[in-house]
Amino acid sequence: MTRVVISGTGLYKPEHVISNAELVASYNAYAALQNAQNADRIAAGEVEALPESSVEFVEKASGIRQRYVMHKAGILDPQRMRPHYEPRPDDQLSLMAEIGVAAARAALAQAGRQPQEVDAVICAASNMQRAYPAMAIEIQQALGAGGYGFDMNVACSSATFALEQAINAVRSGSAQRVLVVSPEITSAHQEWRDRDCHFIFGDVATALLVERDDGQPSSTPRWEVLGTRLATQFSNNIRNNAGFINRCEDTDPGARDKTFRQEGRKVFKEVVPIAAAHIESHLGSLGLKPADVRRYWLHQANEGMNQLVVRKLVGGSAGGDVAPLILDEFANTASAGSIIAFHLHRDDLRSGDVGVVCSFGAGYSVGSVVVRRV
Template sequence: MSEIVPVISATGLYTPPDSISNEELVKSFNAYVARFNADHAVEIAAGTVSELQPSSAEFIEKASGIKARHVISKAPILDPAIMAPRWAERANEEISVLAEIGVAAARDALSRAGRDAADVDAVLCAASNMQRPYPAMAIEIQAALGIEGFAFDMNVACSSATFGIQTAADYIRAGHARSVLVVSPEICSGHLNWRDRDSHFIFGDVATAVLVEAVDIAPQPHWEILGTRLKTVFSNNIRNNFGFLNRATPETAGAADKLFVQEGRKVFKEVVPMVASLIVEEAAKLGLDGGALRRLWLHQANQGMNRLISQRVLGHEANDDESPTVLDTYGNTSSAGSIIAFHLNSEDLAAGDAGVICSFGAGYSAGTVFVRKVA
């Protein structure tokens, strides 16, 4: 019996209506800095407390390529006295915020594929930032959509979506499912230290969904999954220590390592060659010339990283058509970034065009999904 071919039938996207520009963010951050320095003037003068430095929109764009980011809770984030997302706690009988945006993205994907929720066999919630440990977010999304079958959560940081796509494709190949939703709701604003000058501008909120199905039931057009490759290498250079075993106490409240922290220069130096090699090596195994890939939908973390990875894969500096970016308006949306890039920049490709969806991030983790358009 021949192997069942998995394809991407459709993708979906939910974008929060509110956006924070660099200028708005800097105004809030600098107000906090001025207040902190005034409140600690005596200690700063004595040398026991370090004076905080203000930021600028120019610094942020030069460091990252980000100009704005969408968020679910804008006003509290920009309030210098809060600088964190806030919303009313919901009852257990109400849908959670994370599941709500995941459902919106999933419905978009189903609509684009002309598919009903009853046709789906499984839901994978593949994301960095889960609202709770259990019940699984995937099961809540499954229930809200009215899907039979099974669901579970998976977290591989910024590579969660690509790892989820390979997992879904494997279920299709093995005959365990014929239609799988990979949903990546990312409320990254909740784990970001908005008072850290070096990272407060990085993340935004969003949700994506990818419908992976057996080729014989897929709509036209669709994307054949040619192959996938995953890789993990342990590193402390991107880390978040918050968890139920070390939740905030009076002694640890506000501790920086309970939020996102990274050694940015080390990440850049170590991840770029790892990801570029991963793409080139897997492309060769699939009989593809890396330089002939029509488009690279890369993880949206840093403009400089993407520029260098693209150059090493294609053999020349990529233009916006070859390696599109959504980083400027969405910021880093963790596992959803490469999926947003694919969702917004794939319809124009012709039948037979091949490309790669690639993610990379904490772990380190990296995932590649090579696809070819079928009209």
């Protein structure tokens, strides 16, 4: 069987940072405005007053302490509560493609490859800024890559699902090298006016280069792919109803269901056992046990969720050496989270060490990639 490796990763990080204190102050100002405007209805019991948020609530609920965003002022404006982007003409590189290209170039540089050596580009993200043409094809053109490109959306599992497609393409011989790019502008589909989720997301872009191992010495460490596994199970507990049918339904395009929403407690209760069982079963199919794994790079949605997944697998705790956390700095970056963890926390592993990249989220969906340092 063809040996496939991950030879490079890249990360694009926006320049703007929003701290929890800034975010909470903005949300509380918005809540105060709404409560003042609806004072009579609140007094009459027709609507409930919006509760305040707090830094303590945010950090206890998630472990998140800040997030990077593409546009800060609009999010923190109590009269707006969403980013503001100027529309771009069709002949200008789109926003998602722009940050995707930046991450892709970083991955190629790390791998010591040129864009012309790439045979395929997969753009894998939790949302796309347009229906067509595919973001991947725009990224492909901007890079100067060859072959083909296509988009994938499996919410927070998009990157691992795309990794399997990339790995299979290389194994089958249809491509020598495939870029998986995840430009996640989650701030644009986050609901900043909802106390239960206004702190969850951040913006970022990641990229990975998957290629056939040519057996030649490399100046940078490579990671052999031992196996991949994907699974889905339908659930409405994480949902976003924004789509092209909306305009035909004569509904409010700004309605609450047109942005991210979730039943957080249900998601926590149901996804943790699904993810832990998935990883253990996948490892077992490769003749491995959870204790054989040197590091877990898990989806970065919630600190408590990752703690439970790791406890079920190895009896330890997330963070530090076993399952590093990056959500305190980046927040939930959807499909990019586990890739950021892999990008930032792998250089200390030794040849032969085994690791698992695993993402899980809306769908429900879960994807795992077992790797070994060459």
